[in-house]
Amino acid sequence: MSAATIDLVGLAKSFGALEVVSPIDLHVEPGSFVSIVGPSGCGKSTLLRMVAGLERASGGTATVDGASPAALRRDKRLAVVPQQPGLLPWRTVEANASLLLDVDRGRNPASHPDPRELLAEVGLDEFAARHPHQLSGGMQQRVALVRGFSLGAPLVLMDEPFAALDEITRAEMRGLLARMLQRHPATVLFVTHSITEAVFLSDRVLVTSPRPATVVADVTITLARPRTDDLEDTPEFVRLCSELRHHLRRAMA
Amino acid sequence: MSSRRALHALAPMIGIVVFLGLWQLVVEVFDVRPFVLRSPTDIVAYLADAPGDFLRASAITALHALAGIVFALVISIALGAVLSASVTLERAAQPILSLVQVTPFAAYIPAVVLWLGADDPPVRFIATLVCIPGFTFAAVAGMRSADPASLELFDSIDASRWAVLWRLRLPSAMPSLLTAARYNTGLALIVAYLVEGSNFADRGLGAIGRRAAAYSLGDALWATIFCMALLGSIGLLAIGAIERSVLAWHASQRSVTLP
Numbered sequence: 001m002s003a004a005t006i007d008l009v010g011l012a013k014s015f016g017a018l019e020v021v022s023p024i025d026l027h028v029e030p031g032s033f034v035s036i037v038g039p040s041g042c043g044k045s046t047l048l049r050m051v052a053g054l055e056r057a058s059g060g061t062a063t064v065d066g067a068s069p070a071a072l073r074r075d076k077r078l079a080v081v082p083q084q085p086g087l088l089p090w091r092t093v094e095a096n097a098s099l100l101l102d103v104d105r106g107r108n109p110a111s112h113p114d115p116r117e118l119l120a121e122v123g124l125d126e127f128a129a130r131h132p133h134q135l136s137g138g139m140q141q142r143v144a145l146v147r148g149f150s151l152g153a154p155l156v157l158m159d160e161p162f163a164a165l166d167e168i169t170r171a172e173m174r175g176l177l178a179r180m181l182q183r184h185p186a187t188v189l190f191v192t193h194s195i196t197e198a199v200f201l202s203d204r205v206l207v208t209s210p211r212p213a214t215v216v217a218d219v220t221i222t223l224a225r226p227r228t229d230d231l232e233d234t235p236e237f238v239r240l241c242s243e244l245r246h247h248l249r250r251a252m253a
Numbered sequence: 254m255s256s257r258r259a260l261h262a263l264a265p266m267i268g269i270v271v272f273l274g275l276w277q278l279v280v281e282v283f284d285v286r287p288f289v290l291r292s293p294t295d296i297v298a299y300l301a302d303a304p305g306d307f308l309r310a311s312a313i314t315a316l317h318a319l320a321g322i323v324f325a326l327v328i329s330i331a332l333g334a335v336l337s338a339s340v341t342l343e344r345a346a347q348p349i350l351s352l353v354q355v356t357p358f359a360a361y362i363p364a365v366v367l368w369l370g371a372d373d374p375p376v377r378f379i380a381t382l383v384c385i386p387g388f389t390f391a392a393v394a395g396m397r398s399a400d401p402a403s404l405e406l407f408d409s410i411d412a413s414r415w416a417v418l419w420r421l422r423l424p425s426a427m428p429s430l431l432t433a434a435r436y437n438t439g440l441a442l443i444v445a446y447l448v449e450g451s452n453f454a455d456r457g458l459g460a461i462g463r464r465a466a467a468y469s470l471g472d473a474l475w476a477t478i479f480c481m482a483l484l485g486s487i488g489l490l491a492i493g494a495i496e497r498s499v500l501a502w503h504a505s506q507r508s509v510t511l512p
Binding site: 054070079080084086089131 | 501
């Protein structure tokens with residue numbers, strides 16, 4: 001139960017006559033990190049939200065470990081890390097970290113990490129009693145990350161979680177995320193604009209076309225783990241990035 | 254820094270002193286006739302003569318207004334929770350809330366007194382009623398303003414309606430509810446005063462004011478007005494204190510609470 005299997009069969013979305021996501025078939029192995037890279041406004045977020053069941057699909061099905069996303073949400077076995085940290089300003093850092101556990105406690109999973117320990121892992125234990133407005137953007141996003149991992153969920157969906165951060169903080173955050181996943185394994189679907197971020201974090205990168213979104217390339221990233229910052233300068237990393245950039249350019253044309 | 258804080262704390266007092274000073278000055282310089290406007294010193298001298306009576310009456314009026322505010326707040330939060338969930342219901346409720354706002358309550362005081370009897374109940378009832386529209390509008394707007402990203406986060410664990418209301422929508426409505434409370438404090442006080450004057454009972458500043466007006470007792474009338482002004486100021490100071498503690502996280506309070 002540490003990581004989930006995702007199966008999408010003909011999953012599609014249209015808003016009236018506007019097709020946003022073309023029917024997609026996808027199988028994701030448990031414990032793998034899959035990034036979705038594509039031009040902005042192409043329907044990546046919609047795809048992610050359909051997997052979470054937060055957006056109703058126009059066609060096809062999404063199942064996680066054979067169950068529906070709705071069942072997953074009810075059992076608190078799905079975590080979402082949004083683009084904006086979405087911290088509640090009246091709650092302290094610690095209370096924000098444990099928010100998902102505090103809401104409807106009766107449905108909490110039998111075992112889950114201690115939010116306090118997670119805060120320590122991301123170096124925020126000293127800030128537990130602060131309020132979000134007293135933190136930097138990067139620190140706020142780290143709290144959102146902790147909140148996402150607090151459920152010990154087998155599936156984590158991330159929608160451009162680092163998009164609003166500066167370059168230096170982004171690099172720091174992706175290293176942090178990679179380390180957290182080593183300690184708390186989960187299947188991750190990760191939407192991003194950044195090719196280097198996708199290569200650094202993923203086992204597999206899907207490149208999508210502009211709207212309606214279709215998967216135009218499915219690239220396996222074979223780089224060894226654990227991955228460290230100096231990886232970025234290796235020839236293999238550079239080659240993978242240019243390959244993805246090539247796919248993306250072709251998709252845009 | 255601490256001197257600025259002291260200034261913040263003293264600012265309301267300074268405002269009151271300046272206002273009373275100007276009032277005294279106007280009365281003395283223009284030699285205003287006593288039945289038009291008494292000077293503050295005259296009023297204080299009159300109050301000092303029978304402080305117990307006015308203190309008791311002020312406490313009664315304050316409790317009437319407080320009851321109205323608290324009842325209205327509870328009703329409006331419940332109403333706001335329902336109305337913020339449905340645009341149709343909110344639209345259906347708009348005319349009723351407007352009706353409550355614009356109907357002159359003086360017109361239905363006799364009916365309420367007949368229904369609830371004399372004394373406290375009709376005062377509390379009407380003070381509650383007049384505070385409901387403001388609180389309800391604030392509750393609906395505030396609850397609707399809950400951050401969509403946070404709402405989706407609650408959705409992602411299939412949070413119960415109750416959890417969303419209690420942990421997200423209600424805290425989001427606190428800033429607008431407290432702003433409405435500032436407005437309703439004055440409203441509840443003046444309505445309590447006026448209903449006390451016409452509920453065939455003998456309690457509260459309004460009862461004294463009504464008798465004083467009937468017998469042209471200018472001193473007593475102005476003394477009740479003076480007490481009302483004090484009650485209003487105390488009410489606003491109390492709400493300011495609540496805002497500083499409850500809304501410490503809100504942008505409106507940060508310049509005050511942070512060094």
